[in-house]
Amino acid sequence: MKKYLLLFIVIIFGIVIISRLFYLQVYDTSAQISSENNAVKKKFDFPQRGFIFDRNGKLLVSNQPSYDVMVIPKNAKPLKSKEKLEFCKLLKISEEEFDKKLEKAKKYSPRLPSVVVPQFTKEEYAYLSEKIWKYKGFYIQKRALREYHVDHSANVFGYIAEVNNSIIKKNPYYQMGDLIGKSGVEQEYEKILRGVKGVKYQQMDRFNRVIGPYKEGIYDTLPINGKDITLTIDATLQEYGKKLLVNKRGGIVALEPATGEILALITAPSYDPKLLVGRERSKNFTKLWYDTISRPLFDRVLQGEYPPGSPFKTLTGLIGLQEGIINTKETVVCNGSYNYGGKKPLKCHHSRPPLAIRGAIAKSCNSYFATVYRRSIEKYPTPQEGMDNWKHHLESFGLGNYMGYDLPPGKKGLIPSAKFYNRWYNYPKYKWYATATISNAIGQGEVILTPMQMVNFTVAIANRGWYYKPHIIKNIKGTDTIPSIYTKKYNTTINTKYFEPIIDGMLEAYSDGTASYLRIPDIEICGKTGTSENYTKIDGKRVQLTDHSIFIAFAPKDNPKIAIAVIVENGFWGSRWAGRIAGLMIEKYLKGEITRTDMEEYVLKGSLEEEYAKPLSGKPFKINY
């Protein structure tokens, strides 16, 4: 016993030690993970974000360096009161703020850098860099921000912002503090613009200091710069459109019919993209976000849903012709209103001799298109079938659904179906007929479209029956293709030959119709005015507001180069604002200069602010006045 006790103890304790090591090293794997977290840090190299150009190669968006004042609290000496005062003045913050930031930095880590004041400009940097050496522990760090070379098109570009937690969870590529495109082209082409981050694995010591590359850098990767992209928009048009919409609310959207390229996409009111860069960013963003009256962040072209009004008659006519329930010769008598047996007859603003389809388009005769619409529906045994057939035609123009353009999806609009009306009228308990939906004929009633959808059907008309999906990407640097959905032709359900009478009618609108005073010398424009009734709710009561001024057009008649849709909210009749703006935009694009300076002056000087103030005033007001 005496001889073997110690031997026995040694063996037992040896087994205990070995078991403990086995547990730590083999059985429990948690330490492997902690050791990685402990000792290996990933450092990212951020690639340069791609530039954005317009269709003519004009640089719109690039990058600018921004300068953050950083501090490593451990290295910072306490400042004398005079020094501190001077430094705070330099940093443009108060002393309390300065103390707070320093305290926060210390709390985060005394050895790691923290931002004291972010995003100084180049000019401020020049001044700061001369003085910063005096303050030990403080230094300036460069970052890249977006630089905008234009003050328009904020709705097209979108913006970039720091990723939030939900993005990080969904996409492991992003880390806290990374920037991501949040809307517009920046969001749509995020992957192309951003490039790929480079990673450096670094060996850290216990103070979290870098002591060298991990494994001699065999896992490291280099950053890949983002690719530059060229957009289809024309910066000149964008700028001009923005000018025309000053003091108005609405949108302008122009496409190139032959390609579906978006030439202009303007919403008003908008904001200067520079507002969302730099130190004032969050303040400015909050201001824009909470402006619920003029809604500058709301893209009226993509998100705005409006009753299209009279331009929709072109489609009613096309469907009528295709369905064969009317021909180009037949005239419809108009007594100044169309009585369909409802409570209130559908009024018509003109009273002239009976018109055939061309004249009906040019003069925008309600009675004519109500008749055509009714016949199109009633051609079928039940209104349900008629309705769905009608909807089918319209869908072929890209209406009633998301359009698939390379911008934020916006809104679907609405082309009502039989199901829609069945629910509405509680079918089969109550029946409904074509007459109940008669307002659709003239683009009122249940039909709503976004301006982008309006311009898309205008393109289909200009092309006599087909279109490419609207898109904003013209070229991605280093590749010669754009996404294939934008090179696929979409055909409408309407035969090519039926487009000519409609186009003739649109041309006649300028020569002898609703747009006759909008003529532009030397350009054959086909257009259609629209005056769309609209309502709002004030204190829960449905109140009618002044009509929206709407206009669609394309030019020239043959081999069209531009198609456009314009809406000016509460602008009253179609040719008043939207028609003028459409004409000016077309002239600007095709000629590069304005000859109708009278029209230009009218638009530039005009303001609708009074009109917009009416429903907010709380007092009774008159509309269409």
Place this chain on the structure above:
Amino acid sequence: MARARRLKFDWITIIIYLALVSIGWINIYSASYNETSAGFFDFSQTYFKQLIWIGLSLVLITFILALEAKFYERFSSVIYLVSLLSLLGLFVLGKNVNGATSWYFFGGFSIQPSEFAKAATALALAKFVSDIQTDLKEFKDQIKALILIFLPALIIIPQPDPGSALVYVALIFPLYREGLHYIYLLLGFIVAALFVTTLAIGVPWVTVGILIIAIFFYLKNKKRKPNIFKYGIIAAACIGFSVSVNFIFENVLEQRHRDRFNIVLGKEVDTKDIGYNTNQSEIAIGSGGWTGKGWLQGTQTKGKFVPEQDTDYIFSTVGEEWGFLGSLVVVLLFLFLIIRLLILAERQKSQFSRVYGYSVASIIFFHFFINIGMVSGLLPTIGIPLPFFSYGGSGLWGFTILLFIFIRLDASNYVNR
């Protein structure tokens, strides 16, 4: 010279020693390695200094082995006294390093006398026990032996260096081997067990446990009509001890001491302050996996996350870079060395050699178990080096002297036969 040729050194022990020193140095190299050093022959580098110490150890070994075995027996008292004086001298001339006044400085060198005192005490103990007049069954001699052992410990404690002092407890084992009643060991074991369990599960549960054990033994021995009072008194004493441990722990010990125990007992998960060492060391060892990250590839080692990594915590580098298999090799080398020493001790003809051999085995075992236990988080943080491994000239020399005196004694034992 003719006699010297007949000396038969135990090569197994020597080879294990050389293996441990070499492996130790490889790990010190890794732990102190940094890419900025001027080259291999850099005197400011820890690994190079250690290499010099190792080289000098070989000279020292030759010297130790060249001396007569009788020298150690004869001069053991003198050596012991010199050793005590050198420990006492620290209070006057010692330099404070990391809060402990355990060092003499000579020019660029520093000497830690407590590392040498172990060998001296072992020699003195062997001399005393092997004295024909000593009888460990007698209380008087028991006290004398205990004084001999704990005198250096008492001087070392207030330096303060409780770790080095604790090692002297190991010398109870040779006494037990030479006839000390087992009750002392048992008492020691019970005290330790009660101490740990009280802190781990609290006085009430310990009381319940003691009562159950007492009743169990009472019922088991019922046929022999045991004295119920005896059981009652022992149980009461145990409970009383448990209560007093609790009292001391809560009211006498300082918070930092409490923290150390609580971390090991898993009561406080604290990875920042006091628990930092243990936590980082466990992470380093644990991250080694089966085969480790490879020499000079340990991320924890490179980042110097484990404090005292080249000294007390050198084993964490072994664990990280060589994995479980490497750790196993080191642990087995130590176990073989200790067992080999015990076998050698048992076959000694002279009692002096046997007691000394036992002392050497016990001291190395204590160091080994406490150090690796601490590094792997089994035991509280007790600053004590890993023999032959940890960086430090005094430590290496202290253990080399301790071990090779025994190898010398063992070698001459054959001669006498």
